[in-house]
Amino acid sequence: MFAIGKASQKSGVHIETIRYYEREGLVPKPDRSAAGRHLYTADEIAKLRFVKRCRDLGFPMSIIQTLLSLNDEQGRSCKEVKSMAEDQLVAINAKIESLERLRAALQSLSASCDEGTSSCPMLDSLMSEAPTVPL
Amino acid sequence: MFAIGKASQKSGVHIETIRYYEREGLVPKPDRSAAGRHLYTADEIAKLRFVKRCRDLGFPMSIIQTLLSLNDEQGRSCKEVKSMAEDQLVAINAKIESLERLRAALQSLSASCDEGTSSCPMLDSLMSEAPTVPL
DNA sequence: TTTTGCTCCTGTAGTCGCTACAAGAGCTAT
DNA sequence: ATAGCTCTTGTAGCGACTACAGGAGCAAAA
Incomplete structure (x- = not known):
């Protein structure tokens, strides 16, 4: 105890x-x-x-x-457990994919952002009605 | 308006x-x-x-x-914006990696989980003191 | 013109999975 | 005996919303 x-x-x-x-x-x-x-x-x-x-x-x-x-x-728990694990795997895969899309978007925005310019292309893109990067 | x-x-x-x-x-x-x-x-x-x-x-x-x-x-916002974006990229990469480790663990546990058995290897492993899968 | 039904307002409480803190009681080691 | 750790309950906070309740307003059809 x-x-x-x-x-x-x-x-x-x-x-x-x-x-x-x-x-x-x-x-x-x-x-x-x-x-x-x-x-x-x-x-x-x-x-x-x-x-x-x-x-x-x-x-x-x-x-x-x-x-x-x-x-x-x-008893016959194993089947249900496996199916729940597989649901969870699907959810994890979805999260990974969405994070990878996000990373691509951020990388592309960040790359457009050079040091010297007076206005910021990244901020401009995020503020604009039609963004240069797909989310 | x-x-x-x-x-x-x-x-x-x-x-x-x-x-x-x-x-x-x-x-x-x-x-x-x-x-x-x-x-x-x-x-x-x-x-x-x-x-x-x-x-x-x-x-x-x-x-x-x-x-x-x-x-x-x-003004000179662009540099700071870029650095914040890069911090965010680091965080996203960390999340992706941790999810990938998770996925590997779950896949391996799920694979051990066959249908016929009376007890569930996945539950047993998770309950045991020394797990079969690294997290 | 009245009525119907949508939109809007404020305020509060709930979600998830914790985390932190306060104020007190108990237990252990010196 | 005393110091300092551990335990108890209860409550509030976190981030980023979401979901009501109860009421007011407004626009279009009958």
């Missing part, structure tokens, strides 16, 4: 964030010591670590909630 | 978002008609369009505020 500081260290989730997850019902509030402190079991810490990894993978909390319940459920 | 609905249409910024920008002081509140409605000039609409384009390029509001003031200032 570990206090919240240890649980935070072992899971990699900040103390404040653990409390936030508990408030939001993403993970259950653990039992307490006589003095009213939360005490975490190894299982509860594993759950926190799971949440952290999923967040790092870009899953929103609502999806993580579902994943946690699939995990508790045992 | 255009009412807020037209200004929204012409700039591509949602009405509520225009009001939000005005509340935050990013753009000035326009003059009013006799009946108390905001009336937007072409210039004010251009400013809104500028803010929209910058937001689409991923600039935060604080940077946009600086860009707007550089634009008003006239």
Whole structure:
């Protein structure tokens, strides 16, 4: 049994964030010591670590909630998990593509921006009705 | 002179978002008609369009505020603008790389997840102390 | 002219995923 | 005993919106 500081260290989730997850019902509030402190079991810490990894993978909390319940459920969870992972992959790919388009636009605007000129081509383009760069 | 609905249409910024920008002081509140409605000039609409384009390029509001003031200032703004654009490019590249790492991790986890098995390798890996996939 | 239905106004609260702070109680090491 | 860390609850803030509620105004059809 570990206090919240240890649980935070072992899971990699900040103390404040653990409390936030508990408030939001993403993970259950653990039992307490006589003095009213939360005490975490190894299982509860594993759950926190799971949440952290999923967040790092870009899953929103609502999806993580579902994943946690699939995990508790045992059984034919794998198919659903895989499909959620694939949805997430699609979302990540979309984000990457949109950032790449953005980068191209910014690079082209930035390249037009030379040092000596009195007005700024980049600002002018962004202000104009028909921009020189597609977004 | 255009009412807020037209200004929204012409700039591509949602009405509520225009009001939000005005509340935050990013753009000035326009003059009013006799009946108390905001009336937007072409210039004010251009400013809104500028803010929209910058937001689409991923600039935060604080940077946009600086860009707007550089634009008003006239003069040797171009160099500073270019440097801000380059900072933004660095940030975008970092985001793209981190998303690509994420994608690799998710793909590898998802690939391990086959349909028939009773427990889910992906969930197991995410729950375990030493994960099979680097983040 | 009245009525219908759109637009506009202000103000407030909600979103997501935290993060920070305050004021107090408890626990541990010297 | 004391110093200094850790824990508790509660609340407010972040960025960039978005979504109401409740009311006023305005333009065009009947």
